[in-house]
Amino acid sequence: MPVSLSKAFPKLKGIVEKYQDFWYEETLPAKYTLLQEGDVSNTLYFIVKGCIRLSNNYNGKEITIQFFFENEFVSSFESYLKNTPSDFSIETIEECQLLVIKKENWKTIMDQNPLFREMFFDFTSDRFINYIHHFLSYIQEKPEERYQNLIKNKSHILQRVPLQYIASYLGITTVSLSRIRARKQPK
Amino acid sequence: MPVSLSKAFPKLKGIVEKYQDFWYEETLPAKYTLLQEGDVSNTLYFIVKGCIRLSNNYNGKEITIQFFFENEFVSSFESYLKNTPSDFSIETIEECQLLVIKKENWKTIMDQNPLFREMFFDFTSDRFINYIHHFLSYIQEKPEERYQNLIKNKSHILQRVPLQYIASYLGITTVSLSRIRARKQPK
DNA sequence: TATAAAAATTAACATTTGTTAATTAAATTC
DNA sequence: GAATTTAATTAACAAATGTTAATTTTTATA
Numbered sequence: 001m002p003v004s005l006s007k008a009f010p011k012l013k014g015i016v017e018k019y020q021d022f023w024y025e026e027t028l029p030a031k032y033t034l035l036q037e038g039d040v041s042n043t044l045y046f047i048v049k050g051c052i053r054l055s056n057n058y059n060g061k062e063i064t065i066q067f068f069f070e071n072e073f074v075s076s077f078e079s080y081l082k083n084t085p086s087d088f089s090i091e092t093i094e095e096c097q098l099l100v101i102k103k104e105n106w107k108t109i110m111d112q113n114p115l116f117r118e119m120f121f122d123f124t125s126d127r128f129i130n131y132i133h134h135f136l137s138y139i140q141e142k143p144e145e146r147y148q149n150l151i152k153n154k155s156h157i158l159q160r161v162p163l164q165y166i167a168s169y170l171g172i173t174t175v176s177l178s179r180i181r182a183r184k185q186p187k
Numbered sequence: 188m189p190v191s192l193s194k195a196f197p198k199l200k201g202i203v204e205k206y207q208d209f210w211y212e213e214t215l216p217a218k219y220t221l222l223q224e225g226d227v228s229n230t231l232y233f234i235v236k237g238c239i240r241l242s243n244n245y246n247g248k249e250i251t252i253q254f255f256f257e258n259e260f261v262s263s264f265e266s267y268l269k270n271t272p273s274d275f276s277i278e279t280i281e282e283c284q285l286l287v288i289k290k291e292n293w294k295t296i297m298d299q300n301p302l303f304r305e306m307f308f309d310f311t312s313d314r315f316i317n318y319i320h321h322f323l324s325y326i327q328e329k330p331e332e333r334y335q336n337l338i339k340n341k342s343h344i345l346q347r348v349p350l351q352y353i354a355s356y357l358g359i360t361t362v363s364l365s366r367i368r369a370r371k372q373p374k
Numbered sequence: 375t376a377t378a379a380a381a382a383t384t385a386a387c388a389t390t391t392g393t394t395a396a397t398t399a400a401a402t403t404c
Numbered sequence: 405g406a407a408t409t410t411a412a413t414t415a416a417c418a419a420a421t422g423t424t425a426a427t428t429t430t431t432a433t434a
Contacts, residue, residue: 058327078316087323120194128315129265135322139358140245164384171326176421178383350412363391365413395417400411
């Protein structure tokens with residue numbers, strides 16, 4: 001049991017302990033693909049340490065949709081919940097220490113444990129709301145404003161994530177991001 | 188009980204009949220605001236007849252996020268579920284015939300009726316997946332491609348919805364939409 | 375540590391959208 | 405049905421991003 005878990009996520013800690021055999025730990029190197037776009041997801045990850053991105057490839061262009069950090073669940077949810085081919089790939093950015101659970105075991109816990117059900121529902125609805133806000137920022141703001149807001153509100157992303165992923169997250173090219181950075185931080 | 192409901196949504200029909208007192212019907216004119224951005228949503232609508240849009244206002248710019256038609260539930264879900272001020276307004280486009288249920292009654296049914304719970308969960312996850320795809324189209328495609336795809340895949344929207352709303356749905360100005368239309372459908 | 379590979383920046387030009395304003399078309403209402 | 409309002413289109417110019425390519429910087433690794 002990772003030490004950090006008990007501090008960060010006491011609820012989950014209890015559940016992992018109770019259903020010990022259902023969970024396992026995994027340490028994976030940077031740039032490791034956890035799920036390939038097009039495959040059906042049957043694994044749910046919880047990040048103990050590290051940083052992960054969820055991306056989509058369209059005509060050879062890879063776009064990062066979301067970043068995940070410590071104490072977050074990661075999965076391609078629509079694929080995980082509906083058994084459909086995933087629209088997204090999931091890849092580690094840094095070396096990651098993960099708690100892993102397979103879908104069958106997850107289902108068992110979901111059926112048996114109202115606390116976990118509640119926690120998971122909270123988590124997915126937060127994720128949904130996250131999506132909504134990210135989406136709104138896309139349609140409300142210009143790339144440059146999105147970058148400024150990233151600095152203001154999500155500087156942890158800027159500190160840990162390579163600029164190429166940030167550019168695609170902002171919906172622009174690395175070239176354009178460089179220009180914005182040069183423009184707004186003179187000297 | 189609206190006649191069309193039994194055909195289109197037999198599941199819901201049973202539930203509406205069983206919990207008759209919880210639901211009421213409403214007929215509202217075009218351009219009627221069902222929910223004002225900033226207010227907390229406590230109403231869930233089901234469209235029997237008509238067409239509704241969900242929008243967001245940012246610095247005076249109104250952006251349409253989604254359209255809803257017959258046999259769909261409509262609400263500002265994050266507000267409805269979390270009791271937070273809504274990021275969106277909800278407004279009729281045409282005259283609408285609606286089935287309405289207030290949150291307290293909705294909660295009662297959710298608690299008592301697994302069938303409704305399942306139906307509602309299916310509905311919200313479909314809505315989530317919808318969002319994801321709409322979002323992906325935003326970051327993958329140019330406005331012009333989005334318009335072409337709208338013609339190809341969602342022509343019912345084009346037929347029923349004024350172009351100003353479609354422009355904002357595509358993330359562009361009406362001027363730009365006019366240009367695209369002039370460009371791609373010569374003569 | 376030197377070498378190679380990958381990432382980030384800069385430059386020049388093309389393309390597209392935004393903006394403002396004028397014009398035409400369509401819908402509303404008195 | 406005439407008058408008024410709203411919606412859609414067109415035009416001209418400004419502004420921002422995309423594209424391609426070259427250059428510099430950083431990171432990885434032999």
